[in-house]
Amino acid sequence: MNRLVGKKPEHETIYAQLREQLLFGEFVPGQPLTIHGLAESIGSGVTPIREAIRRLTAEGALVVRENRRVEVPDMTYARLEQIELVRVSVEPVLAMMGAKNNVSGVAAELERLDQEVNHAIEVGDIRKYLEANYRFHFTLYAAADAEVLLRVAESLWLQIGPALRVGCGRFGTANLVDQHHAATVALRVGDFEAVRSAFEEDIRQGMKFVSQTLK
Incomplete structure (x- = not known):
């Protein structure tokens, strides 16, 4: 059997x-990154690191300065406002589209993930919270079957994650x-506008939380 298949x-x-x-x-805003440092920490060659950096730079998750130094972008009020503007324009629509598609098992999965989020908050497990929160959102976004909008949302989450x-x-x-x-209850009863509204409010609350780190 060929182990390289897949x-x-x-x-x-x-x-x-x-x-x-x-x-x-795992990276913070403003943190400098080096190709050789990343290669050493991950245990890889520099070529795949360069390719990954190129892709992440194109997605806005990393920036390359004039001296070719790579770093995680700093978060500023102006940048945060722009990210919020696009997020509230795109993500609630994705959520509503995903809800309307009524993909089997999505509602139950969202309820399970919401429990994971709540548990992570209760025990103070930041990593688990971030992972479960991401999966909650993108489980419904993926159900929208809207690749262009999904890619925009993914780029925005990459940019806001460190902050x-x-x-x-x-x-x-x-x-x-x-x-x-509120979103899962609305999804269960088929109130698609309420799903959209819940996601918009969720995003605004999250962005307000991030803005407090800039003070």
Whole structure:
């Protein structure tokens, strides 16, 4: 049997790993990154690291300065306002589209993920909170079957991930609020506008939480 069948290319694996580290806040805003440093920490060659950096830069998750230094972008009020503007324009629509598609099992999965989010908040597990919160949103977004909008949302989450992690680390999880329960109830009864509204409010609350880290 050929063990290489179905195996991802190394550059795809490295990209996925760095993407996850950005999403769940293992890097902080303004943090410089070096190709050789990343290669050493991950245990890979520099070529797949360069390819991953190229892709993440195109998605807005990393920036390359004039001196070719790579870093996680700083979060500013102006940048945060722009991210919020696009998020509230795109993500509630994705949520409503996903709800309307009525994909089997999505409602039950969202309820399960909401319980994971709540448990992570209760015990103060920041990493688990960030992971479960991401999966909650993107489970419904993926059900929308809207690839263009989904890619926009993914890029925005990559950009906000490091700042959200800073907020959780500074203020803890006890102050986190969300509209997940309202969204799942609305989904169960087929109130698609209420799903859209719950996601919009959830996003605005999350962005307000991040803005407190900039003060």
